[in-house]
Amino acid sequence: MKSKIADIREDYSKKSLSESDVLENPIRQFEIWLEEAINADALEPTAVNVATVSKEGSISSRTVLLKGVEEEAFVFYTNYNSRKGKALQETQKAALNFFWPELERQVCIEGTVEKVSEETSDTYFESRPYKSKVGAWASEQSTEILSKSIIVARFAKYAAKYITHVPRPPHWGGFAISPTRIEFWQGRPSRLHDRIQYLRDEDGNWGKSRLAP
Secondary structure: OOOOHHHOOOOOOOOOOOHHHOOOOHHHHHHHHHHHHHHOOOOOOOEEEEEEEOOOOOEEEEEEEOOEEEOOEEEEEEEOOOHHHHHHHHHOEEEEEEEEHHHOEEEEEEEEEEEOOHHHHHHHHHHOOHHHHHHHHHOOOOOOOOOHHHHHHHHHHHHHHOOOOOOOOOOEEEEEEEEEEEEEEEOOHHHOOEEEEEEEOOOOOEEEEEEOO
């Protein structure tokens, strides 16, 4: 590698963050930050890294797109039989990370997981573009395939089967992550970053505190 990656650094200085800057409810605060990321034309503002752990303790992560904040839970959709889908059902735990470099911000979330209702999954699936719906049938996500031609052939098969209306596959739907911890991170000069943490108690109330950078 020609580049000296250890020498790559950026001194963050756009904004600061204090306890008085944020709302008492971290979900509402997240919605404000997400809206600011959208208005700042951040690249893929709803992209979120989802980290999961399997029942054997194997950890994995990948990036998906947030599709809603509903009833104080973060919602995205996927194949239930995929690697992440199986892990989310096995342990019912996940960690999320949003990073908006344009604003020098990130949000770290930890919480418990459950499937959304079939009605909610149906409603969202119906809103998807036709080809995305067909793709949900065509891809046996996370399984090994011998070549790209296999998935192309499966896509053609289901496109021919569902010419107009594409029903939601039974193996596809939404997950909702109900947060127990949320951290708002604002980059600052000299690596003295601002970090405000919210923790949820057993009664569902949120408390907030500052963390060392």
